[in-house]
Each structure stands twice: as C-alpha cells, then as structure tokens.
Amino acid sequence: MPKKKSAPDWNYAPAPESSSQVNLAKRYDHFIGGKWTPPSNQSYFTSTNPATGKKIAEVADGSPTDVEAAVKAARAAYKGSWGKMSGRERGKYLYRIARLIQERAREFAIIETLDGGKPIREARDIDIPLAANHFFYHAGWADKLDYAFPNQKTAPLGVAGQIIPWNFPFLMAAWKIAPALATGNTVVLKPAETTPLTALKLAELIADAGLPDGVVNIVTGAGETGAAIVNHGDIDKIAFTGSTAVGKLIQKSLAHTEKRLTLELGGKAANIILDDAPIDQAVEGIVNGIYFNQGHVCCAGSRLFVQENVFDEVMWKLKRRMDSLIVGDPLDKNTDIGAINSKAQLKTIQRYIKAGIKDGGEIYQPSCDLPAKGNWCLPTVFTNVAQSSIIAQEEIFGPVLAVQTFRTVPEVIEKANNTPYGLSAGVWSDKGARLFQLTKSLQAGVVWGNTFNQFDPTSPFGGFKESGYGREGGLHGLAAYLNLEFS
Amino acid sequence: MKSHTKNTPARYIPSSSPPVDQVGIAERAARFTTRSIKDTTKRAGLNMVLNMIDLTTLEGADTPNKVRQLCYKSCHLHDSIPGLPTTAAVCVYPTFVKIARTALGPHSKVNIASVATAFPSGHATLKQKLEETTQAVGDGADEIDMVISRGKFLSGDYNYVFDEIAAVKEACGKARLKVILETGELGTLDNVRRASDIAIHAGGDFIKTSTGKIASAATIPVTLVMLLAIRDHYFKTGEMVGMKPAGGISKSKLALHYLVMVKETLGPEWLDNRWFRFGASSLANDVLMQVAKLESGHYQAAQYFSKD
Numbered sequence: 119m120p121k122k123k124s125a126p127d128w129n130y131a132p133a134p135e136s137s138s139q140v141n142l143a144k145r146y147d148h149f150i151g152g153k154w155t156p157p158s159n160q161s162y163f164t165s166t167n168p169a170t171g172k173k174i175a176e177v178a179d180g181s182p183t184d185v186e187a188a189v190k191a192a193r194a195a196y197k198g199s200w201g202k203m204s205g206r207e208r209g210k211y212l213y214r215i216a217r218l219i220q221e222r223a224r225e226f227a228i229i230e231t232l233d234g235g236k237p238i239r240e241a242r243d244i245d246i247p248l249a250a251n252h253f254f255y256h257a258g259w260a261d262k263l264d265y266a267f268p269n270q271k272t273a274p275l276g277v278a279g280q281i282i283p284w285n286f287p288f289l290m291a292a293w294k295i296a297p298a299l300a301t302g303n304t305v306v307l308k309p310a311e312t313t314p315l316t317a318l319k320l321a322e323l324i325a326d327a328g329l330p331d332g333v334v335n336i337v338t339g340a341g342e343t344g345a346a347i348v349n350h351g352d353i354d355k356i357a358f359t360g361s362t363a364v365g366k367l368i369q370k371s372l373a374h375t376e377k378r379l380t381l382e383l384g385g386k387a388a389n390i391i392l393d394d395a396p397i398d399q400a401v402e403g404i405v406n407g408i409y410f411n412q413g414h415v416c417c418a419g420s421r422l423f424v425q426e427n428v429f430d431e432v433m434w435k436l437k438r439r440m441d442s443l444i445v446g447d448p449l450d451k452n453t454d455i456g457a458i459n460s461k462a463q464l465k466t467i468q469r470y471i472k473a474g475i476k477d478g479g480e481i482y483q484p485s486c487d488l489p490a491k492g493n494w495c496l497p498t499v500f501t502n503v504a505q506s507s508i509i510a511q512e513e514i515f516g517p518v519l520a521v522q523t524f525r526t527v528p529e530v531i532e533k534a535n536n537t538p539y540g541l542s543a544g545v546w547s548d549k550g551a552r553l554f555q556l557t558k559s560l561q562a563g564v565v566w567g568n569t570f571n572q573f574d575p576t577s578p579f580g581g582f583k584e585s586g587y588g589r590e591g592g593l594h595g596l597a598a599y600l601n602l603e604f605s
Numbered sequence: 606m607k608s609h610t611k612n613t614p615a616r617y618i619p620s621s622s623p624p625v626d627q628v629g630i631a632e633r634a635a636r637f638t639t640r641s642i643k644d645t646t647k648r649a650g651l652n653m654v655l656n657m658i659d660l661t662t663l664e665g666a667d668t669p670n671k672v673r674q675l676c677y678k679s680c681h682l683h684d685s686i687p688g689l690p691t692t693a694a695v696c697v698y699p700t701f702v703k704i705a706r707t708a709l710g711p712h713s714k715v716n717i718a719s720v721a722t723a724f725p726s727g728h729a730t731l732k733q734k735l736e737e738t739t740q741a742v743g744d745g746a747d748e749i750d751m752v753i754s755r756g757k758f759l760s761g762d763y764n765y766v767f768d769e770i771a772a773v774k775e776a777c778g779k780a781r782l783k784v785i786l787e788t789g790e791l792g793t794l795d796n797v798r799r800a801s802d803i804a805i806h807a808g809g810d811f812i813k814t815s816t817g818k819i820a821s822a823a824t825i826p827v828t829l830v831m832l833l834a835i836r837d838h839y840f841k842t843g844e845m846v847g848m849k850p851a852g853g854i855s856k857s858k859l860a861l862h863y864l865v866m867v868k869e870t871l872g873p874e875w876l877d878n879r880w881f882r883f884g885a886s887s888l889a890n891d892v893l894m895q896v897a898k899l900e901s902g903h904y905q906a907a908q909y910f911s912k913d
Contacts, residue, residue, distance in 0.1 A: 133641035399629025548624035
C-alpha cells in the first residue's frame with residue numbers, strides 16, 4: 119500500500135467495557151448439593167486476570183473428599199426428585215437457566231473476559247449467546263427424547279463427571295451440563311483451574327433457577343481433582359474436553375470400568391484454499407480460523423494449505439489483514455486478540471515459535487504496541503514450513519499459523535490427513551463439486567465449506583483419531599448421555 | 606478508440622473477476638459495525654465525514670435558488686461551530702452546473718460534481734451521453750458522475766459497458782469520473798464485483814454504488830465488495846481508485862462504520878476526500894448534530910440546523 123500518508127491514521131481511542139457492575143466475591147467454595155461448601159482441606163488457589171496478572175478471586179482446591187461429597191449429592195439428586203421428574207418439568211428448568219443467562223449475559227461476558235483473557239467482543243457476541251442457545255436447544259429435547267430416538271427406550275446414565283478446559287470456560291460448561299440435564303442425568307463438573315469463575319457464577323444462577331439441590335455440583339481444582347472425578351467408583355459417565363495427553367490417561371484409567379466416556383481432545387486442523395476460492399473471504403476465514411480466541415481453540419485452523427498459484431495473493435492479503443488486528447486489553451470493545459490464558463501457555467507458544475524459526479520457517483508478525491504487563495502473543499504466521507516441521511505437526515494452542523502450498527487435490531488430501539488429529543477442517547472453493555470431493559476425503563469430525571469456526575447446538579461436534587470420540591451437540595450429543603435400547 | 610486504461614488490457618475479460626462469497630461478505634461487513642468509535646476518534650471521524658460529503662440535490666423540483674443555497678451550505682456548514690471543514694463537493698444536474706459555478710466562484714475548495722449520461726436511467730444514445738458530459742464539464746464541473754448501462758450489463762454485453770465508460774472518461778477531459786454501478790439493479794454481489802472491475806479498467810477515477818433513485822442503495826456489504834475490487838486493482842497496478850457510496854447513508858454512526866471499513870480494507874491513505882466520498886443529502890445535518898453534541902455536551906434540536 120502507498121507509503122505516503124495522505125490522512126492521519128485515525129486509530130481507535132480506547133473503548134473499555136466497564137467491569138464496575140460485575141458482582142464477584144473474594145473467595146469461592148465448592149457448590150455441592152446446592153450449598154457453598156468450603157474445601158475439606160481448607161486450601162484455596164487464586165484465579166488471576168491474564169491481561170494484568172492481578173488476582174481476581176480465591177477458589178477452593180478440591181480434594182478427593184470434596185469430590186466424594188459432590189458425587190454423593192449428585193447420586194442423591196438422581197435417586198431423588200430429579201430422577202423421577204418428567205422430561206417436561208426438566209425442560210422448564212433448562213429454559214429458565216437459558217433465559218437467566220440471557221438476562222445476565224453482560225455480567226457473564228465481562229467475567230469470562232477478566233478470568234480468561236478473551237476479547238470482550240467474542241465473549242459478548244459468541245461465548246455467552248451460544249451457551250444460552252445450548253440450554254434452549256436441549257430444553258426443547260427434554261420431553262421429546264422418545265421422538266429423538268424412535269423405537270428405542272431411553273434412560274439416563276446416572277451421574278456424569280465432566281471436566282472442561284480453559285479456552286471456552288462458560289460455553290464448555292453449558293455444552294456439558296445442558297445435554298446431561300435434558301436427558302435426566304445429574305452432574306459433577308470441574309472447570310479448569312485458570313478459569314473457574316464463570317462456572318461458579320453459573321452455579322449461582324442455577325441456584326437462582328431453583329434447580330433441585332445436587333443436580334449440578336461444581337468442584338474446582340487442578341488435575342488431581344479431575345483424577346478424583348475420573349476414578350470415582352460411583353460415576354457412570356466421564357465427559358472430558360482437553361488435551362490429548364490427558365485424554366489418553368483418562369481412557370487408560372477407565373479401561374477396566376463400565377463408565378461411559380466421551381473425549382473431545384486436541385486438533386491440528388487443515389484449512390485448504392483452492393485457487394478458485396473467493397480469496398478475500400477465505401482470508402477472513404484464515405484469520406477467524408487461527409486468531410479467534412488467541413488460537414486457544416481445539417478446532418483452530420492451524421495448518422493452512424494454499425494452492426500454489428494463489429499463494430502470493432493470499433499471503434499479501436493475509437499479512438495486511440493481520441496488520442489491522444488489534445492486540446491488547448481484552449475488555450476494550452475494539453480488541454481482536456486478547457491475552458494468552460496463562461504464563462505457562464505463553465511459554466509453550468513461545469517455545470513453538472522458536473522451534474518454527476529454527477526449522478527454517480519464515481515468520482511474520484504485525485507490528486503492534488503491546489501492554490507492558492500481562493501475557494501477550496502477536497498473531498504469527500510461518501511460511502516455508504515443512505510437513506515434518508514441529509509447528510506443522512503438534513498442536514500449539516496459540517495464534518500461530520503454519521502455511522504450506524500444494525499443487526493438486528490428491529496432494530493436499532494426503533497432507534491434510536497426515537496428522538494424528540482429526541477434529542476439524544476447512545475447504546474454500548467456489549465450485550460445489552470440488553468442495554464435496556475434498557470434504558468427503560478429509561478425516562475430520564467437522565468440515566467447514568467456505569467458512570470456519572461456526573458452532574451450533576444442533577450440529578454434532580467431535581473428532582476422528584486422536585482428537586477423541588463421541589459427539590457433543592445435536593442428536594448424537596443427546597445419545598452420549600442415554601442408555602438406548604431397541605424396544 | 607483511444608484507450609484510457611492505465612497499465613491494463615484494453616478490454617475487460619469477464620473471467621478475470623474473482624468470485625464473491627455472499628455469506629463471508631456479510632460476516633465481514635457485520636464486524637465493521639462492532640467497532641466502538643469514541644472521543645477524539647469520533648470527533649476526527651465526524652470532521653472527515655463532513656469533508657467527504659458530496660452535498661447533493663437531484664430532484665425534478667430543483668431550482669436555481671435551491672442550488673445556490675446548497676453551494677452556500679457546502680462552505681458554511683454550521684458557522685456557530687468554528688473550524689468545520691467544507692464538504693467535498695456539491696452534486697447537481699448538468700443544467701445547474703453554471704449556477705453552481707457562479708455561486709461558488711472559480712477557485713472554490715468545494716468541487717462541482719454533476720450527474721451526466723441520462724442520469725438516473727442511463728437510457729440514451731452514447732452521442733447524447735457524451736454531449737451532456739462535454740456540456741457539464743464546459744460549464745465548470747470538476748467531476749462527472751455517470752451511470753452505466755445496466756441493461757447492457759445484465760444482457761452480458763460487458764464490452765459495450767466498458768467502451769461507454771472509456772468514451773465518457775475521454776469526454777471528461779480533466780474532470781474526474783465517478784462511475785455509478787446502480788448496484789441495486791445488478792442482482793448479485795458477483796455482478797457488483799464484475800461491474801466494479803469493468804469501471805476501474807475502463808478508466809473510472811471513482812466507483813459509486815447508486816443513483817439514490819431506487820430503493821436499494823448503498824449498503825456496507827455492497828461497498829465492501831467494491832472496496833475489495835479497488836484493493837485488488839491496487840495490488841496489481843499500484844494505482845489508487847476512489848469509492849463513493851451513495852444513497853441511504855443519513856446517520857453519523859453509519860457513516861463512521863463506513864470509515865472503519867475503508868480504513869481496515871484499503872488503509873488510512875483512502876481516508877481523504879480525494880479517494881472517498883459520501884453521496885448524501887441529509888447526512889451532513891446529522892453529523893453536525895453529533896459535532897454540536899460533542900462540543901456542547903448536549904443535543905440540540907433539529908431545527909437549529911439549516912435544511913437546504
């Protein structure tokens with residue numbers, strides 16, 4: 119673009135969302151059996167704001183004793199009023215929760231941003247509304263399970279232990295709790311240790327909704343608390359979203375049990391741009407694919423495959439688009455890329471960036487002023503990346519894109535599938551026939567055509583290969599919380 | 606015919622226009638409207654908007670006096686607020702160009718734009734269109750806003766459309782040419798893109814969305830498609846082309862969203878009335894109300910602003 123500036127840059131003045139209306143306690147206990155319960159070992163850990171490093175609140179550190187209490191409460195509720203309740207009545211509670219989320223959407227969005235570092239625009243426009251949608255969608259199924267699975271008897275599983283990650287703390291909680299409740303199960307949920315606050319606020323909301331005690335229990339803590347849930351003898355199902363490494367551990371520990379298991383794990387999605395694609399919109403898709411939520415997305419389009427004859431154009435446009443991204447204060451309404459969720463994750467990402475450079479990749483990062491404090495990572499793209507390079511093989515879980523080129527469709531299919539993961543993929547082409555030819559051949563649970571990172575409660579989501587198994591959302595997601603028997 | 610294209614092939618090749626994905630365009634367009642424009646940015650933006658307006662009167666009922674009033678307003682937007690810019694231009698029918706020139710004087714900062722080529726329908730012979738253009742320029746127009754022949758375009762006769770634009774460009778001489786695509790009649794965003802490419806390749810200095818005479822006028826998605834055509838031309842040739850959305854932009858907030866779109870799509874270099882214009886009649890007063898609000902801290906009633 120022209121070097122000569124004929125106008126001032128017209129940079130956007132700060133437009134921070136006020137967090138003064140947010141109601142946060144200094145300390146949170148476990149939510150067990152409808153009551154706030156202090157941790158048995160009196161131990162707490164802190165949740166900090168990754169954008170400032172400041173402490174937000176103290177949160178109970180769950181021990182096996184706390185998990186035991188939560189499972190007992192969940193079992194009691196399952197054997198009690200919840201287990202006997204008609205689907206229609208359960209649906210009413212879910213609708214009520216959904217509406218309460220909408221009413222308090224602003225507060226939840228701000229807390230999600232404070233605790234996790236994601237831009238307020240995303241929390242406000244995507245995470246919270248989508249979470250409400252999950253409750254609305256599943257509320258509708260609660261009294262229609264016999265129609266969802268015709269000619270089959272449906273019965274709940276019992277107590278579900280649910281462990282969720284830090285990238286979409288509130289959305290994942292909704293994603294897990296809503297189908298479990300719609301199908302008549304009770305829940306023990308553990309949010310991630312860096313982002314427990316919106317799940318705890320959800321506990322407040324659930325109490326306000328008048329849900330019977332013990333139907334939803336929230337126990338906070340780190341990996342050991344999660345292990346206590348996984349290994350508890352009186353849990354009927356484990357639903358886990360997180361890393362592939364932990365997913366493998368969970369599967370091992372459940373090998374000798376009758377517990378049902380669904381795993382939604384890592385990914386290294388291929389985003390494929392064919393030469394007849396609408397390039398400008400594809401560039402938007404690339405940006406949305408990898409820089410959405412700082413790249414902390416299991417289905418992020420972290421491997422970009424560009425057909426060779428449009429490579430120069432795509433890269434010129436992508437770099438210009440990256441230049442327009444605003445990195446900084448997540449509470450600012452104009453921020454596109456917020457803070458990296460934790461110091462540890464920032465270190466991991468930086469390690470991968472170094473490895474990418476060492477492997478001979480050409481790095482591009484826009485120049486952008488970053489705040490002095492907090493965890494920040496500029497949007498990063500690597501070109502000249504080898505298929506065998508570590509940044510093209512391993513999940514980085516950050517705003518780092520690895521670009522490769524290809525000449526023919528069979529070549530890109532082979533490269534795209536040449537990964538242990540298979541969660542998602544994207545294909546961009548103006549020609550429907552080419553689109554379906556390619557999408558059919560990709561080993562991924564979700565394949566997007568001419569778009570990326572679109573989520574909807576009606577659409578099943580889940581992986582191939584080491585990205586996990588089982589589906590969440592849609593009818594498939596309901597089935598994962600039911601015993602189905604042909605009648 | 607002499608070619609007026611700059612570094613580009615003499616004729617337009619239809620397959621050279623890339624496809625446009627309507628869903629993707631709508632998503633990107635929506636993102637521009639989520640930018641929050643506050644404080645100094647808002648004030649600077651509003652000043653820019655005023656300075657980018659082609660203050661327009663294109664009515665059958667236009668009178669010489671109405672045009673004189675419009676010319677005065679273009680240089681004196683609201684004199685009780687010091688430091689306001691002028692508008693970029695006044696936009697009138699060819700028969701009023703002389704009157705506007707007399708009213709503004711020979712060296713006015715405000716340009717005179719005139720619609721020509723049988724505005725708004727474009728149904729006239731090429732000869733008539735060229736005569737009208739020559740007359741408007743001779744009477745003192747700095748800029749010509751022409752309409753393309755949508756009928757020819759929709760029938761697939763892209764070469765006719767191309768040649769017509771090139772001919773009008775030649776008749777413009779030193780005057781800058783804005784090519785009105787009338788996007789509301791083109792049906793698809795793919796057609797908008799194709800018409801944009803034709804207009805740019807044929808020598809248009811600006812591409813413009815609409816006449817303002819049909820219901821569907823400028824929208825953010827349509828303007829985005831046209832800005833992307835300008836950007837691709839810049840990528841290929843290094844030449845800048847201007848953009849003018851017209852019709853339907855009457856509120857400051859919407860105008861600021863357009864500036865956001867221009868800045869994030871083309872870059873701040875285009876945030877100048879040499880490269881970006883608003884075709885509007887009532888936008889100026891809404892912007893003035895916002896400026897007065899920022900200056901004084903409270904809104905003033907609409908009747909404090911002159912309606913011309």
